[in-house]
Amino acid sequence: TSDKTAMDVPSTPPPMNLTQDDLKRIAAYKAVDFVRSGMVLGLGTGSTARHAVDRIGELLRQGKLSDIVGIPTSKKTQEQALSLGIPLSDLDAHPVIDLSIDGADEVDPRLNLVKGRGGSLLREKMIEGASKKFVVIVDESKMVKHIGGSGMALPVEVVPFCWKFTAEKLREVMEGYGGCEAKLRLGGEKGKAFVTDNGNYIVDMYLEKDMGDLWAVSDAILRLPGVVEHGMFLDMASTVIIAGELGVKIKN
Ligand code: 5RP
DSSP states (O other): OTTOOOOEEOOOOOOOSOOHHHHHHHHHHHHHTTOOTTOEEEEOOSTTHHHHHHHHHHHHHTTSSOSOEEEESSHHHHHHHHHTTOOBOOTTTOSSEEEEEEOOSEEOTTOOEEOOTTSOHHHHHHHHHTEEEEEEEEEGGGBOSSTTOSSSEEEEEEOSTTHHHHHHHHHHHHGGGTOEEEEEOBOSGGGOBOOOTTSOEEEEEEESSOOSOHHHHHHHHHTSTTEEEESEETTOOSEEEEEETTEEEEEO
16 A cells, blocks of 8 residues: 555665765666566666666677567667567567666655656556566666655646646646646757657646655546556655665565
8 A cells, every 4th residue: 555664675885985876777687586487577767777787798699698578668768678689579479577677756654656758657557556566776876755755746648639728727726735836848849849759748746745645646647638657656656776875675
């Protein structure tokens, strides 16, 4: 349930002088320790998940893993996995996934997440929601007291049709949960809208305050016609691996 309490597993010895990318790689490699031959794996998206996919490819090449089927959460990850020779499939063929590994933008003490600043939240939520185990990999900068409270965006995938209307509805709904500014994400060709792998747009909600009841916010957002999915991943993570200057922590 959403009021589960995360359990700390003691830290491993401190690594020294590490970059943020080193921390991402350390968390990713630790997550790949959970992978066994024969598993169907959800392959995440982003600079942290990328290290996990590389590692899986490496272990397959070395013959230390076999019979893996990867289910990529984005076209980008699909390309990466194909270049590494990881056999791929999809949710239609594999509706139950053994293990998914992915990064996150924010993680709260109850292991609720914000995801989607890379724009892949819909496929991530479908695939990670179909996983028996979902391991989240982050460096310590992603840990927050309240998700959406860090002044960063909470992404919402919307259909392009009359996206301004949907963005305004999102802003109105969020008035009941502390308020937000709702902005279309740019980054497509010639400064146009960013387009997701599903042909949709992203409206980034910049929150003014903590949202309070996250499930209530989730329901309210999902009730809006025009909204496809939002980037709050509530009660979905089984384990979070956090790499920091003082070592690696695992929260279950
Ligand atoms: C993409 C995501 C990513 O997992 C999230 O943005 C974290 O990315 P990174 O590991 O690059 O910080 O949700 O949609």
